[in-house]
Amino acid sequence: xxxxxxxxxxxxxxxxxxxxxxxxxxxxxxxxxxxxxxxxxxxxxxxxxxxxxxxxxxxxxxxxxxxxxxxxxxxxxxxxxxxxxxxxxxxxxxxxxxxxxxxxxxxxxxxxxxxxxxxxxxxxxxxxxxxxxxxxxxxxxxxxxxxxxxxxxxxxxxxxxxxxxxxxxxxxxxxxxxxxxxxxxxxxxxxxxxxxxxxxxxxxxxxxxxxxxxxxxxxxxxxxxxxxxxxxxxxxxxxxxxxxxxxxxxxxxxxxxxxxxxxxxxxxxxxxxxxxxxxxxxxxxxxxxxxxxxxxxxxxxxxxxxxxxxxxxxxxxxxxxxxxxxxxxxxxxxxxxxxxxxxx
Amino acid sequence: xxxxxxxxxxxxxxxxxxxxxxxxxxxxxxxxxxxxxxxxxxxxxxxxxxxxxxxxxxxxxxxxxxxxxxxxxxxxxxxxxxxxxxxxxxxxxxxxxxxxxxxxxxxxxxxxxxxxxxxxxxxxxxxxxxxxxxxxxxxxxxxxxxxxxxxxxxxxxxxxxxxxxxxxxxxxxxxxxxxxxxxxxxxxxxxxxxxxxxxxxxxxxxxxxxxxxxxxxxxxxxxxxxxxxxxxxxxxxxxxxxxxxxxxxxxxxxxxxxxxxxxxxxxxxxxxxxxxxxxxxxxxxxxxx
Numbered sequence: 001x002x003x004x005x006x007x008x009x010x011x012x013x014x015x016x017x018x019x020x021x022x023x024x025x026x027x028x029x030x031x032x033x034x035x036x037x038x039x040x041x042x043x044x045x046x047x048x049x050x051x052x053x054x055x056x057x058x059x060x061x062x063x064x065x066x067x068x069x070x071x072x073x074x075x076x077x078x079x080x081x082x083x084x085x086x087x088x089x090x091x092x093x094x095x096x097x098x099x100x101x102x103x104x105x106x107x108x109x110x111x112x113x114x115x116x117x118x119x120x121x122x123x124x125x126x127x128x129x130x131x132x133x134x135x136x137x138x139x140x141x142x143x144x145x146x147x148x149x150x151x152x153x154x155x156x157x158x159x160x161x162x163x164x165x166x167x168x169x170x171x172x173x174x175x176x177x178x179x180x181x182x183x184x185x186x187x188x189x190x191x192x193x194x195x196x197x198x199x200x201x202x203x204x205x206x207x208x209x210x211x212x213x214x215x216x217x218x219x220x221x222x223x224x225x226x227x228x229x230x231x232x233x234x235x236x237x238x239x240x241x242x243x244x245x246x247x248x249x250x251x252x253x254x255x256x257x258x259x260x261x262x263x264x265x266x267x268x269x270x271x272x273x274x275x276x277x278x279x280x281x282x283x284x285x286x287x288x289x290x291x292x293x294x295x296x297x298x299x300x301x302x303x304x305x306x307x308x309x310x311x312x313x314x315x316x317x318x319x320x321x322x323x324x325x326x327x328x329x330x331x332x333x334x335x336x337x338x339x340x341x342x343x344x
Numbered sequence: 345x346x347x348x349x350x351x352x353x354x355x356x357x358x359x360x361x362x363x364x365x366x367x368x369x370x371x372x373x374x375x376x377x378x379x380x381x382x383x384x385x386x387x388x389x390x391x392x393x394x395x396x397x398x399x400x401x402x403x404x405x406x407x408x409x410x411x412x413x414x415x416x417x418x419x420x421x422x423x424x425x426x427x428x429x430x431x432x433x434x435x436x437x438x439x440x441x442x443x444x445x446x447x448x449x450x451x452x453x454x455x456x457x458x459x460x461x462x463x464x465x466x467x468x469x470x471x472x473x474x475x476x477x478x479x480x481x482x483x484x485x486x487x488x489x490x491x492x493x494x495x496x497x498x499x500x501x502x503x504x505x506x507x508x509x510x511x512x513x514x515x516x517x518x519x520x521x522x523x524x525x526x527x528x529x530x531x532x533x534x535x536x537x538x539x540x541x542x543x544x545x546x547x548x549x550x551x552x553x554x555x556x557x558x559x560x561x562x563x564x565x566x567x568x569x570x571x572x573x574x575x576x577x578x579x580x581x582x583x584x585x586x587x588x589x590x591x592x593x594x595x596x597x598x599x600x601x602x603x604x605x606x607x608x609x610x611x612x613x614x615x616x617x618x619x620x621x622x623x624x625x626x627x628x629x630x631x632x633x
Binding site: 084085088092096099100103107110111150151152153154157305 | 356583584585586587591594595598602605609612613
């Protein structure tokens with residue numbers, strides 16, 4: 001491992017924030033998939049449930065993405081400039097997706113008409129599915145190590161991320177988020193039929209995650225060689241992969257035997273480990289092959305101030321989030337009392 | 345700063361720069377003033393149609409109190425901000441005032457149309473020594489004009505001067521509205537609601553928002569051509585991504601769309617607010633809607 005310099009501490013904070021964003025915000029986007037594919041007699045019930053589950057926590061969950069972006073541009077301005085320039089198009093599209101989906105929730109709450117839910121959900125379901133794909137595409141494109149350092153032609157804005165590896169990572173990301181969403185949604189309701197629906201969806205998604213993970217792994221060998229070598233070289237790589245696989249199996253088993261609390265815990269750890277595995281493989285690069293954590297970093301004075309600010313911010317952030325989730329998510333978190341009926 | 349690289353960075357010092365206090369104070373007051381005046385206008389509109397409505401009457405009172413107080417204090421904070429600008433960014437002050445020549449007893453110009461070719465500001469009402477006094481507190485002090493700076497370092501004077509005049513005009517009208525309201529409230533001993541005053545409040549509604557936009561135009565266009573004053577020009581800082589106008593149009597269209605939806609929804613919210621009779625019926629029946 002590298003020495004704990006202020007800039008690597010900031011990088012670790014960024015990774016943690018990205019992990020929490022994937023686990024909370026990611027699931028919000030993943031639920032959009034289940035909104036889009038809702039069919040059959042309980043389709044409207046699905047949509048209602050999804051909107052109720054996400055609405056109150058949507059904005060709070062985006063705090064984490066904002067932390068990642070702010071830390072990147074203050075802590076690692078060179079990396080920020082490289083990423084924002086080369087990936088201007090997918091990042092802009094992702095931003096539009098986030099804005100549209102967030103607005104849909106707000107508008108839905110202030111729209112007094114009876115068909116409000118339907119109107120706003122349907123209109124914004126598509127962006128909600130494309131956004132995680134774009135997030136994955138951005139991460140995948142960075143990992144290829146082929147971002148242009150200078151943009152002189154228009155096609156350079158598209159070629160780096162419209163490759164098979166970035167798109168595979170994009171679909172992988174979407175499948176992870178949909179999987180998390182299905183696993184969480186089971187515990188959002190006490191209705192047995194709805195629980196079964198989302199159990200089936202979670203199982204399908206889990207298998208899809210496995211298949212796409214393998215596809216990404218295979219493609220990485222040729223398309224993201226630097227990161228692929230990093231995964232092999234890191235002595236943490238192997239144990240992390242074993243632990244990820246174990247969690248995946250435990251989550252599948254939990255879903256199969258209807259131990260939903262267990263399934264959720266292990267799915268959360270599994271997704272966090274996937275992210276950390278990718279981060280380990282890419283370390284110490286921020287934007288391979290040119291920028292590392294050390295070479296892209298702002299001066300230590302800035303890093304130390306950032307760490308202090310993050311520390312001070314946490315004092316406000318964590319109690320507020322705890323309160324928010326206690327108010328809106330107490331029913332889902334108390335997974336051990338499945339007989340308890342929740343009124344929305 | 346060594347060449348193009350910054351060293352010995354002190355981020356706290358950057359936050360506590362010369363303009364921090366005056367600019368933050370000015371903007372915070374502006375938000376209260378603009379919001380209060382706008383809220384008052386909405387309720388003035390409904391109170392004109394439904395004079396017995398207690399809800400709109402009280403809401404008008406709150407809007408006027410918050411917006412009016414901030415509007416009355418705001419000119420003092422503006423004077424403070426202008427003195428800071430005079431000290432730290434004299435070229436911006438010169439553009440704000442349409443001051444081309446460096447002179448003693450520089451006049452304060454009200455209105456006017458700067459002519460960057462002839463290097464003078466036409467059609468302005470000039471108060472002799474006014475600018476010298478406002479910038480330094482001394483009627484005969486020298487104020488540096490645009491011509492004291494290289495042509496390449498001068499901001500687009502027309503935009504800055506006109507935006508500044510617009511902001512000040514809106515601010516003055518809002519302060520007058522607030523004073524008028526205060527006098528009426530004192531005389532009537534209640535929320536001021538004479539028909540003429542309500543009409544004025546209604547018409548004055550957008551002034552605060554216009555003033556904020558104009559003010560941001562002054563400060564952001566006024567600092568051109570620099571993005572980091574004296575260090576980096578805006579043209580050097582812009583992203584090398586080609587086809588940026590597509591992004592610009594895309595984001596603008598997105599936010600125009602969201603803005604239209606928000607306004608439509610706000611209007612619907614206003615319309616669903618109960619009238620005086622409905623309020624009375626609810627109170628009598630003891631059953632909230």
